[in-house]
Amino acid sequence: MTLRRLLDPIGEDINFLLTNRIPRRWATQFIGWLSKVEQPIVRDMSIGIWRLFSDLNLGEAKKARFSSMHDCFTRELKEGARPIDRDPSILVSPCDAIVGACGRVDGDQVLQVKGLPYRLADLVSDPQFERTYRNGRYVTLRLTASMYHRFHAPYDCTVEQVTAISGDTWNVNPIALKRVERLFCRNERAVIRTRLPSGDLITLVPVAAILVASIRLHFLDLTLGMHYRGARTMPCAVRLDKGQEMGWFEHGSTIIVFAPGCFELQHGIREGTTIRVGQPLFRHP
Known part of the structure; x- marks a missing residue:
């Protein structure tokens, strides 16, 4: 049993206090630095503490030894560990995740919880985004x-545009989502923003969180984070195949996927469902 599970009975108040009432930006910068230290003792202690607080399983990792906690955190998986559903009517999950709020966008409103x-x-302060997904579908x-x-x-798909939006580094765990209004915003x-061969627009909104708060985008050779000072909006035309790697988070976080109203959530996708890369998420009628 992990230490995290042993601490569960302490209650949500203490959990919220520990993860959201500390100096978030300072803690994020410090852990971001610490995670990349390659000194063996620091590396082993960091990964060991991480194991105490999580159900970390490295059995699927492509390599057995890591140079740092960051190297472990952003690990690749063995070939074939995430089979991709090739049904042309299926839009697959972009990541391993627990499903949060999902369903139909109610006019222009989406549920956090x-x-x-x-x-x-x-x-997203973009009129086209609001027009495209008004009464559309979403999954967190x-x-x-x-x-x-x-x-x-x-x-x-073809990635047409990436927009970087600066902000805070709140924890995005369920406790914070129930207490902090408009947290993702x-x-x-x-x-x-991606366009499918059918012309439909599918938008992924990766949301960073406390401790590191960086998003690496391989297809642009770019890392977005608190120190990013580049262009806010980056037009591009990058072709990606279904299941092709787009990038990584440098800490646990969230991706919100938006689809037009003609898409349907795959049967069985509901709050609390665990899903993996390549498994069915939406179906195009």
């Missing part, structure tokens, strides 16, 4: 600290 909505315009995918942290193209995030 039950009873706490936020507006599309608050998440939460990556826990022990999960595989790379994310992949949900379908054959406050945090560091990227907006990745």
Whole structure:
């Protein structure tokens, strides 16, 4: 049993205090530095403490030894560890995750959790985004600290634009989501707009969180984070195959996937479901 499970009975108040009432930006910068230290004692202690607080399983990792905690956190998996559903009517999950709020966008409102909505315009200040996904579909995918942290193209697509949005580094765990209104609209995030061969627009919104708060985008050779000072909006035309790696998170976080209203959530996708890269997420009728 992990230390995290032993501490569960202490209650949500202490959990929220420990993860959200510390100096978030300072803690994020410090852990970001510490995670990349390659000194063996620091590396082993960091990974050991991480194991105490999570259900970390490295059995699927491509390599057995890591140069740092960061190297372990952003690990690749063995070939074939995440089979990709090749059904052309299926849009697959871009990441390993626990499903949060999901379903139909209610006009321009999306649920963070039950009873706490936020507006599309608050998440992404772009009139086209609001027009495209008004009454559309969405699913919130939460990556826990022990999960595989790379994310992949949900379908054959062309990445047309990436927008970097600066913000805070709140924890995105369920406790914080129930207490902090419009949390996803406050945090560091990227907006990745992709177009399918059918012409439909699918948008991924990776949301960073406390402790590191960086998002690596391989297809642009770019790392977004608190120190990023480049262009806010980056037009591009990058072709990706279904299941091809797009990048990674440098800490557990969230990806919100938006699809037009003609898409349907795959049967069985509901809050609390665990899903893996390549498994069915949406179906195009």
